[in-house]
Amino acid sequence: MKTKKLQTNIQSLRGSIAIPGDKSISHRSIMFGALAEGETTVTNFLPGADCLSTISCFRQLGVHIEQEGHQVRIEGKGFHGLKEPEEVLDVGNSGTTIRLMMGILAGQDFSAVLEGDESIAKRPMSRVVNPLREMGAVIDGRKGAEYTPLFIRGGKLQGFRYELPVASAQVKSAIILAGLQAEGETIIVEPEETRDHTERMIQEFGGKIEKDGQTIKVSGNQVFKGTTIHVPGDISSAAFFMVAAAITENSEVVLKNVGLNSTRSGIIDVMKSMGADISIEMKASEGEPTGDITVRSSRLKGTTISGDLIPRLIDEIPVIALLASQAEGITTIKDAAELKVKETNRIDTVANELSILGADITPTADGLIINGRKALNGGMVTSHGDHRIGMMLAVAALIADGEVELGDPDAIDVSYPQFFEHLTHLIQ
Numbered sequence: 001m002k003t004k005k006l007q008t009n010i011q012s013l014r015g016s017i018a019i020p021g022d023k024s025i026s027h028r029s030i031m032f033g034a035l036a037e038g039e040t041t042v043t044n045f046l047p048g049a050d051c052l053s054t055i056s057c058f059r060q061l062g063v064h065i066e067q068e069g070h071q072v073r074i075e076g077k078g079f080h081g082l083k084e085p086e087e088v089l090d091v092g093n094s095g096t097t098i099r100l101m102m103g104i105l106a107g108q109d110f111s112a113v114l115e116g117d118e119s120i121a122k123r124p125m126s127r128v129v130n131p132l133r134e135m136g137a138v139i140d141g142r143k144g145a146e147y148t149p150l151f152i153r154g155g156k157l158q159g160f161r162y163e164l165p166v167a168s169a170q171v172k173s174a175i176i177l178a179g180l181q182a183e184g185e186t187i188i189v190e191p192e193e194t195r196d197h198t199e200r201m202i203q204e205f206g207g208k209i210e211k212d213g214q215t216i217k218v219s220g221n222q223v224f225k226g227t228t229i230h231v232p233g234d235i236s237s238a239a240f241f242m243v244a245a246a247i248t249e250n251s252e253v254v255l256k257n258v259g260l261n262s263t264r265s266g267i268i269d270v271m272k273s274m275g276a277d278i279s280i281e282m283k284a285s286e287g288e289p290t291g292d293i294t295v296r297s298s299r300l301k302g303t304t305i306s307g308d309l310i311p312r313l314i315d316e317i318p319v320i321a322l323l324a325s326q327a328e329g330i331t332t333i334k335d336a337a338e339l340k341v342k343e344t345n346r347i348d349t350v351a352n353e354l355s356i357l358g359a360d361i362t363p364t365a366d367g368l369i370i371n372g373r374k375a376l377n378g379g380m381v382t383s384h385g386d387h388r389i390g391m392m393l394a395v396a397a398l399i400a401d402g403e404v405e406l407g408d409p410d411a412i413d414v415s416y417p418q419f420f421e422h423l424t425h426l427i428q
């Protein structure tokens, strides 16, 4: 396995960085651009491995996409212009790609096979397969289509009412994408509010979607018009530097143009409640709200994170666990069993890897208990192929006394290819 020696025991972090484009929004900009009629231009696109998988799937479906760095041009085909792929669609490591693609393919009058890497092969798919089958799609796969490879034969879909059993933006988005191609109205009820980028993007492409509390209504037979999408910086990427600045001495870091959609900004609320020195300057923007975030070295105290806060910070929990390991007292994270079905079982990987570095952290059935203010030591750790675990460990190393080596550092390219370059820029 490839390893990387991490920078440890640093003096301080200072300076400013422009956070790369949001992964969730970048995926959706390609999908809606392909389904719209006419041309769509995307700026500040995230050229991470996951979003490149989405582009390559749509190219296989006959969509012409030009991508150069952070700039993308898509020649939209409309809902009826996609073609049957010649080969298996490879989603790589991306849960968002496979789950949202299933919603799109469910309404298409052809067959396709979807597959991904080892981690995708372990992630549950029946949460998307079951509602799409109810709408009329034919789907098969390993273990009753719980796991990849998945075979999907789309066709005539019927709108329906569906109460989501888990709070998941991916499941919600897959059903919305199918609903846009179905006969009649589709009604979705969320147990807790999840990221709403799909709903917002439908409106940006001239489509209609209604939202009343946690109930969403969408009708079929809509026509989307190509547009220009500017992707804000990814708060899930900014999170690593927010925590890094808070836990290191003499630090002050400014993170520019970060998306501050309230369905994603739970980490800001948690950091404030833990006593972090954090300030936000909102920017005038169309579409998603954005702003600059400044974080300074902080004296932190433990907290409890649970309930409807969880979907607002689900991907930040690994780095919040690290933050809690440096806070006075106990932090309890609960209601987060969804962490077990991410790129890795993030309850176990966070607890195991941070324990190696000397944190006092206990996994539970639905979260973590962290006993804080423990000095971190060196050690041999690994990302386990999970980008967020890799970046969390690189931030932990900053305050470790002793050498830290990270196994499989390239996993980070999934969402933040410039991560180490940006980290080095901030280290003084």
Ligand code: SPQ
Pocket (backbone or CB within 6 Å): 023, 024, 025, 050, 093, 094, 095, 096, 097, 167, 168, 169, 170, 171, 173, 195, 314, 315, 338, 342, 343, 388, 415
């Ligand atoms: O795309 P993928 O692999 O599922 O990525 C992750 C991540 O950490 O980057 C989860 F592992 O983000 C998901 C997120 O957890 C992205 C996402 C989306 O764009 O809709 C929604 C969340 O997943 P879910 O299962 O809660 O809907």
